[in-house]
Amino acid sequence: MTIETKSGSGRTGVRGVGLAAVRGLGLALVTLPGAVLCFTLTVVSIALIPIGVGIVTTPWVLTGVRAFADWRRVLAAQWCGVRIPSAYRPIPKDANPWGRTFGMLGDPATWRDLRWLPVDMTAGFVSALLAGALLLYPLEGFAIAAGLWRVLPDGYWYGFVSVTGQASALGAGALGLVLLFFAHFFTPRLLEAHFRLTRVLLAPSQGELAERVRVLTETRRDAVDTSAAELRRIERDLHDGAQARLVAMGMDLGTVEVLLEKDPEQARQLLAQARQSSADALAELRDLVRGIHPPVLAERGLGDAVRALALRMPLATEVDVDLPGRADEPVESAAYFAVSEVLTNAVKHGHADRIWIDLHHRDGMLRISVTDNGKGGAVIGAGSGLAGVERRLGTFDGVLAVSSPAGGPTMVTMEIPCVLS
Incomplete structure (x- = not known):
């Protein structure tokens, strides 16, 4: 039995809060430059399509955008248990650059990615950064209360506390303690909120899902029809092949019983014929089984x-x-x-x-x-x-x-x- 642990709002232990903060901070450091780079390259590449350069570069850029989005899907599932389905249309491997470019641009999932990138570099960045800062910022307040205030410039503000001496430094420490209390509850939730926002933008729409269900229904119906046809083929092969040989072999053996005393030579010939029929029937059955599921495959x-x-x-x-x-x-x-x-x-x-x-x-x-x-x-x-x-x-x-x-x-x-x- 496998027990899945999710790093969502249900995990509020010290270790879980710290892990969520580190993940949020790391995500913020990657989110902003990654989203800006992907969005910029995509816009430039699409703009270059009319002069031909974009025909070559756009598939590569969009493949990178998809990889970036898929990486976030993986993190969402592993870190917070937020499942974000991927619904990219497959592009044939041997498609030419023109076909790949317009095949990818014609995919609704591509435009979902492009709508997601600006949000990811703004609201996504802020939500991830807050998940890390909400836990790390109180540490600064504790350090100020412990004596760091002595080396800070005059008029330094920690939150809404102006640090001017030991008393105000202790106030900064108290504010840090309050923030730490809230971080215990909100840090994992902020990280989960980041991924839920990602899911809202990247998940396929109901119309696309309905179309997907229709296609799957058709393919499943084809599979059922194919299975039924395969069963009829097996039945026909058994009836015309192995079954006919076994019936003939039974008739030969019955004749052998009658001739065993009267004509032993004829009986021996029929026994040899029955033995050959059994070998042929066995070979046909092996071929039939191999056609259903080859042993080497299993x-x-x-x-x-x-x-x-x-x-x-x-x-x-x-x-x-x-x-x-x-x-x-x-x-x-x-x-x-x-x-x-x-x-x-x-x-x-x-x-x-x-x-x-x-x-x-x-x-x-x-x-x-x-x-x-x-x-x-x-x-x-x-x-x-x-x-x-x-x-x-x-x-x-x-x-x-x-x-x-x-x-x-x-x-x-x-x-x-x-x-x-």
């Missing part, structure tokens, strides 16, 4: 499963895998069969003689690219294998991008958001 993971798939290909196939862990079993299964379908298309329709497969995981995204040197012309259309792959990936919020000019080469890129264990 035992060794996606990387080794794709390598095993490449070894069975009738043409030269190179596989490059960089997966530091394993994804959830449904994600691995979807990715495996997606790769299998793309490879089948390359062999059947692409007329390629070489295939390159690349699997890696970066920034919470499993990315798979399959490239062949065939004739090209692959498209995602109704009834095509790639359309089925797109539906399969859509179940997991994945995307499919195909680049296949006439004459080749063909590159199929698949991306599935997931975490690795």
Whole structure:
């Protein structure tokens, strides 16, 4: 059992208050320059789009802004238990600069980030700074009361106390004690308020969430339809294959019982035929099980499963895998069969003689690219294998991008958001 401790308003111990103050101060020191830099670079880069320079720089700048916002999402969840969903639209890895620029600018999440940055450099900075100052400022009052007042210039003010001697210095210490009392209650709340303000500005709107639910509903329905079709295929394969062989084998064995005394030679031939039928039925059952969920996928993971798939290909196939862990079993299964379908298309329709497969995981995204040197012309259309792959990936919020000019080469890129264990 895992117990999650949140640094929100519920934590009011001395250690929790001190930690919240340090975090608030550190956040303030990063928030102001980070938000100013991101906002300035974004405005300049977008302004340079008409002359072409911004087409190249804007995707890089917006990627940095997203990383800055995602970092704050992580801190909000880890420090205060404030969950801020990320709803960026995926951009195909092989998109050109023009497509990446206007794809990112057309994403509502991008404009939420840009609205958030000015608020973050003002109200966000102040709320984070107050979380740190509310605890650290009383320490100055205690230091003044302890004798620091002697080296301070005349007319020094601590809060509303004018420090002119030991008596007023003790007053500053008393004020510091009062501030410390309030800091005990308000420092964690100020830090939480900072992240709640961030959530208000960065979280997707109800309309976007409704659209997201609609898309997920469609993909889940496609997944159910696909599962039903898969069950019908399995039933058909069993009926036409292994089941028919087993029935024939039973009939042969019945005939053997009758011929065992009358015609031993004929009986031996039928036994050999039954033995071959049992071997064929077993091979068909193994192929069927492998088509449902390959054993190597369950035992060794996606990387080794794709390598095993490449070894069975009738043409030269190179596989490059960089997966530091394993994804959830449904994600691995979807990715495996997606790769299998793309490879089948390359062999059947692409007329390629070489295939390159690349699997890696970066920034919470499993990315798979399959490239062949065939004739090209692959498209995602109704009834095509790639359309089925797109539906399969859509179940997991994945995307499919195909680049296949006439004459080749063909590159199929698949991306599935997931975490690795």
